[in-house]
Amino acid sequence: MKKFLFIALMAIMSVGFMGAREKKAENVKTVVFATDIHCEGCANKIMNNVPALGKGVKDVQVNLDDKTVTVTFDVNKNSEERIVKGFKSLSVEAAPIVPEAKSECDSPCCGENDSITVKDCCKKP
């Protein structure tokens, strides 16, 4: 019985290691969310619960000064709506910031689609 449990634990650990390997992102997007965070505790709450924001999250940066959270994620696995829902499950109100296109770049796409961020927009030829 104990041997079986031991082998099972080792198996879980190896699956974990395999699962832990980061796959190469193919369609990555970075969105800045305006939030109602106000303290270090809020920042920690987000950083300690990144999996609550859904799958495909590559990077999260919290800025307490301007109360924003920047999330980089794989659009094939996650969406802004899902991330907003994830923030809500942490009792954080969040909304994606729609950039003012003209001040950042001249591309006509900016502002047309709320889900396109400044970074993506300006990348366009």
Next chain:
Amino acid sequence: MSNSRLMSFILLLMCMPIAASAATADEDTTQLKEVVVESRIRGNYLNSRAVDKREMISVTGLRKMACCTLAESFENSASVSVDYSDAVSGTRQIKMLGLAGVYTQFLDESRPFMRGLSSPFALNYTPGDWLKSIQVSKGVASVTAGHEAITGQINLDYRKPTDDERLHINLYLDDMLRPEVNLSTAFPLNKDKTLSTIIMAHGSIDTDWREMSAMDRNKDGFRDMPSTRQIDVANRWFWLLPSGVQLRWGGKFTAERRIGGHLHFNGDFSDYEPAKQSYFDHHKTPAEWSQIVYPSHYGSKVTNRDASAYMKIGVPLPHIITDKDGAEQQDNVALIADFSHFDTKSTFGFNQYNAHENTVSLNLRYDHHFNAANSLAAGVQGRMSFTRGHLNNFGYFFLNNGSSLLGYEHECDERLDEREIGAYAEWTATPHKNFTMIVGLRGDYNDLAKQWLVTPRAHIKWDITPRTALRASGGFGYRTPRALIENLGMLATSYTILSGYYALPLSVVYSDAENCDKAIADRDYNQLEKAWTVGGSLTQTFKLGHDDNASLSADFFHTRFTRSLIATQEPLSQSILLYSSTGLNYTSTWQLDFTWSPIERLDVLATMRYTHSRMEIPVAESRNGNYYLSDNTQKVERALASRFKGLINVSYATRFRVWVFDFTAQVNGPMRVPGGGYNTEGSYHSPTYVQLFAQVTHKIGRTEVYAGCENITDYRQKDAIIAPDAPFSSEFNSMNVWGPLMGRKFYVGMRWNLY
């Protein structure tokens, strides 16, 4: 440095008190007002800002293992080791600097607790899931918390009423089918969140659902661990008034029952009284010994109740200064009031100790900042404790050269009233930005000892370079021993408890059977234990590979008692001698700690501790075939103190700690184990053994699941109980525990948060 200067420096250190500044958890690497890239907290690390040598066990560290109770939270620390008081009750006790845990002061968010009657048990009454961090300070601690911390101080930082977790659930199950549940809920009660509360609850039970053979792996007929059931409930409040006044109050209740002993013992002692009576008949010949009736099972039952309440009022004063780090420091006055009640009913075979204790304490403290470099904490403190107990120590002895046998029953009442009042002052000075000094002095009057106690302590920290810190501390400590409860394991033997240097049974020393503790501590009523501890550490942080903050720290501490209560099995066979001694009694401890992150999110902690501990015990001399204590003493290695402990912990976390892998390897050095004969005869050293632990944790949304294995190599001490097949014989002894009683253990668990 000339000799006189050196002497002055040493004197300064020795005469000044230490003040381990009030424990403030700085376990977080998150930086306010900056972009937070990733919250990453090391499990065990050294607090670089603290003036004393302070090891931090963060929430990450607490989750490296199941950490069901506080007792299990120190597996990744070499500073603290956790042993069993006996193999029957399975009660766990810490050792720090090679000395028993009673010389370490426990603080519940800066309030002393785990004193007196509760000291052998309270480690099990703090669920690990309730804690946010633990701070372990070595050496003498701040005078503001009392004069008791001799080898160190352990401060516990709990979940807070202001926490975000509206509901936190922790479930745990191990392969003995023992479930544990921890719940906590923190919530504000008004709109502006100035009034908030937290309720924490714990429940655990040994279900005994597995077949009984699984509970007795060494096949000695005894449970390897007792069957326990326990509940703990705590409620804490925080109220911030518009004036800035802070109020904190709360209470906690614990109830526990543990049944140990023979595998099929169910807590029923009904056949014990007739058995006891059969011993009292004078059996003049060995043939008559067959008339003695034995109980069907050797059993132990411990039932404890613990209730406590506290209140803290903090009043900010108008005087504010800005310290060298640019932070505002405000003067304040605080009043802290504590009440605790503890009740124990402990039965081990024929031996019984029932007692209850009420303690009230008050602390009025004033904090003043003269300027950015100088501050003062001063206050008055009072404490009263009232203990009532009854000891029943049963045994038998042989007469007429061993040809006849007579049972005896030593009973004594314990009536211990202790009142103490004192005042303290602690000055923190930073004469240079790289040098901090804390000097404290307190004076107390203890009415039990009828003594004035003067406690000077001092701490210094010198940042020799920005990456090199030298710390030193020194000072005195005193404490009132509770001979019976602190050595409760002696009841889990058939040994005779003898008191005083004349080694008389308790009831003979005090024929009025009035006061066990006074009897034990000799007739001069000088019961206080007195000791001094000096030590220091050198910590170097450096860049090593990827890690900019790798650290190497070396420390040394020396504790020497000028008076101590000795409990020893060694001069006289099958007896435990308790007496107050002014003889030689010291311990020295060296330790090396190394922390390193060779790659991102891979943390390595390696630590090694070596202890040299010696004491004097009386020598028994044989006259006409009988043994008597002589005036001679012999110096011996302290029994059941491990010579060394080393451990390495490797922890790897994937990004955002979605997966966390922890592995710990411990090597535990030998202990000198009493052999049961006269004058340390038969004493031996336990073997060095290795223990391995592994755990994997995975986060799914707001849920964390974990699975792990403790004691992977299944190493067990198989002879923890001596004479298990004759538990009512005079050889029976379960005190000499040097290794794990439980074998390999698998467990799974989950944590879930609602915000």
